Amino acid sequence: MAAPSRARAIEQRRITSLEVLCVVLVLALLAQGPLIRMLDIPAVRTGATVFVAICVQATPFLVLGVLVSGLIAAFVSPLALRRVLPRTTTAAVPIAGLAGMALPGCECASVPVSRRLMQQGVPPAAALAFLLAAPAVNPVVLVATAVAFPGEPRMVAARFLGSMATALVMGWLWARLGRPEWIAQRALRRPERPPGRSAFAVFTETARHDMVSSGGFLVLGGLTAAVLNVLVPASWMASLTGNMVLGILVMALLAVVLALCSEADAFVAASLTAVPLLPRLVFLVVGPAVDVKLVALQTGAFGRRFASRFAPATFMVAIACGSLAGVLVLGATR
Amino acid sequence: MRRETQNVLLVLLGGALCKIAYNGSFLRYVKPSLLPFLICAGVVILSLGLISIGRDVRAGRTVTDHHDHAGRSTWLLVLPVLAIFLVAPPALGADTVSRSARAVAPKQPALALPPLPAGPAPALRMSDFVTRAVWDDADSLHGRQVRLVGFVVHGAQDSTYLGRLVMACCAADVTSVKVRLEGYRGLAVLPQDGWFEVQGQVIPGSAKSNTRFTPTLTVSALHPVPVPTEPYEF
Secondary structure, eight states, X not given: OHHHXXXXXXXXXXXXXXXXXXXXXXXXXXXXXXHHHHTTSHHHHHHHHHHHHHHHHHHXXXXXXXXXXXXXXXHOOHHHHHHHSXXXXXXXXXXXXXXXXXXXSOHXXXXXXXXHHHHTTOOHHHHHHHHHXXXXXXXXXXXXXXHHOTTOTHHHXXXXXXXXXXXXXXXXXXXXXXXXXXXXXXXXXXXXXXXXXXXXXXXXXXXXXXXXHHHHHHHHHHXXXXXXXXXXXXXXXXXXXXXXXXXXXXHXXXXXXXXXXXXXXXXXXXXXXXXXXXXXXXXXXXXXXXXXXXXXXXXXXXXXXXXXXXXXXXXXHHHHHHHHHHHHHHOSOO | OBHHHHHHHHHHHHHHHHHHHHHSGGGGTBOGGGHHHHHHHHHHHHHHHHHHHHHHHHHGGGOOOOBOOOOGGGGGGHHXXXXXXXXXXXXXXXXXXXXXXXXXXXXXXXXXXXOOOSSSSOBOOHHHHHHHXXXXXXXXXXXXXXXXXXXXXXXXXXXXXXXXXXXXXXXXXXXEEEEEEESSTTGGGSOTTOEEEEEEEEOTTOSSGGGTTOOEEEEEEEXXXXXXXXXXXX
């Protein structure tokens, strides 16, 4: 009897995160004046607004993602998923890519869902194809693209082709070259379901856990994007009218650092009237596949070793697929 | 981080979303049509936190393992909570306009522009005004007084502009429009970022590529206005 009570005594003496949180909140309250005074610096104020905006804009989509993830964990058995998907990974990749059309959200929603799919036994290659396809080819994003480019209906087709190709190529590349140990073990471990727990309890616990574990990374991504948004000189845009290759590269980098929601990026691309169409298409293909916010979320979901390989590869493949789709659908490099 | 702390953070985060949805300050950050999604997200996050607090309380002392190794990243959730509750950053303004050198022409309207509304000085959206000044072949602005609402931006060489930001989805994707103000005393001492309604007449041919498609307005009257509930144009 002595040992547990001593353990409990130690437990009671240790400072827990709850107390730390309380201290943080009290300190922040006391420092409210200086905090607000910091906003007198215009660049800090702009950064703070952009940061809150990205968080506020992305949270509903992250919530959608964790809810879908929770529903899959509670109600879709691994067996049912295996029955739906083709047996070979090569064939499962395009099916998963097409399934991405059914998740009407932006990239923040697809990260928790694709991780849940992996945990439920879907081959990683197929889950990754879903991860890349879902934010770019769903109807909401395609309609937004059509609205943003009223005079250029071929932009929608080109975007669909480029993004789908990126997703499939990356899926097949992973099937061929990917190593399971690159994905953090915690990402693939299925949460054990205690006997007697209701489906509703599994649903809420999974959603809660996903929200907590990916929310922090969303904030990290939002913070990075806000800082870059303030620091990246706008004169980048001015240099884009001449050289097509340079234009494609700069627009691809811009897609990564701006971290726009895939439902909004078409409007931004449409407003850059000085830039030719092809670099703008690459912007639309790269953005939903890889940006700073997404890399942060992927690091959280699948681990650093995964993200450090997957993100650069996706960046290259997305530039190639976007350019190719542009040349094929839009014709010459206008 | 302990499970209890995570739950408290979720309640705070959900509460923060509900707060900005309720008091309307979400319009500083995102477009109006996001409101229902914002409310849903806030309520869902709030309930996820409350449900698991309730579950833990009911389970009482039988729950032994309170440690949930979600990592240190969860602490970052404190940042948006603090930013919303304590700082509440204002809508973007003059700093963003001066920062964006995107001197591109507004998109050419697909259809011919309708004539200006009747009346002595119709109110126009800033973005419509600039589009008309750049593209309107029928020259609908010629000889007409118009009213514009925006904030003051002081530029290089004592130039004063009226600026406004156009949002697609959230404040990370805004593009700026601005109109140069002239011909009115005291323009140079107007407060940066102060909101004004300006009445005036465009100088024909002032919105060309050499002025970076920024029209010039000869101001005949101006008076301060409160910050609009929708600070952005869409």
